[in-house]
Every structure is written in C-alpha cells, then in structure tokens.
Amino acid sequence: MKRKEEAMKKYIMYKPSSTTYDYIWGAFFSSCSGNGTKDHSTQPALKALSCTDIATGAGGHRYGLCQMGAALRAKNGDSASNILLYYYTDCRIISCTLK
Numbered sequence: 001m002k003r004k005e006e007a008m009k010k011y012i013m014y015k016p017s018s019t020t021y022d023y024i025w026g027a028f029f030s031s032c033s034g035n036g037t038k039d040h041s042t043q044p045a046l047k048a049l050s051c052t053d054i055a056t057g058a059g060g061h062r063y064g065l066c067q068m069g070a071a072l073r074a075k076n077g078d079s080a081s082n083i084l085l086y087y088y089t090d091c092r093i094i095s096c097t098l099k
C-alpha cells in the first residue's frame with residue numbers, strides 16, 4: 001500500500017471588499033535593517049510598523065514582512081501565525097492540505 005504524503009500550504013489573504021479576497025504577493029517580504037516597514041500605496045494590508053532585525057545590513061524595500069524581524073520574533077517564541085498577522089494588517093491565514 002502506497003503512503004500518501006500531504007503538504008500543508010498557508011496563504012495570507014486580504015479582504016479589500018466585502019465580496020472578494022486577495023492574496024499577499026510573495027514580493028512583499030524584505031528586510032528593514034531595523035528601520036521598520038513602510039506603507040504601500042496599492043496594498044492596504046501593508047502598513048508601516050516598528051521592527052527590530054535579528055541582524056543588520058540586509059537592506060531591502062521595507063514593504064511587508066521583515067525577514068530578519070520575523071526571525072527575531074520567532075527566536076523570542078512568537079508563533080508563525082502571530083508573526084504573519086503582525087506584518088500583514090487586517091488579514092487572515094488560510095490553510096489548505098495538498099494531497
């Protein structure tokens with residue numbers, strides 16, 4: 001009997017209107033170099049937030065999830081869901097299992 005492997009995928013969804021959802025594009029992951037993230041004019045889920053990087057010098061566009069800031073939050077015991085919801089305002093995390 002063949003064993004089926006399952007993979008869990010997570011998507012971050014933003015609700016721009018009462019009838020639609022939009023996913024957060026993967027390009028909105030960066031590093032803030034300890035300067036915090038920035039608002040994005042076309043992505044309402046991306047708000048300016050304070051952030052402290054685990055390491056400096058990575059640089060980046062500062063939109064969305066700060067990779068080094070997320071690493072520091074994880075190191076300090078924050079859950080993946082809480083980290084995502086910190087960086088992406090008014091979003092929900094949707095899980096689906098791929099078979």
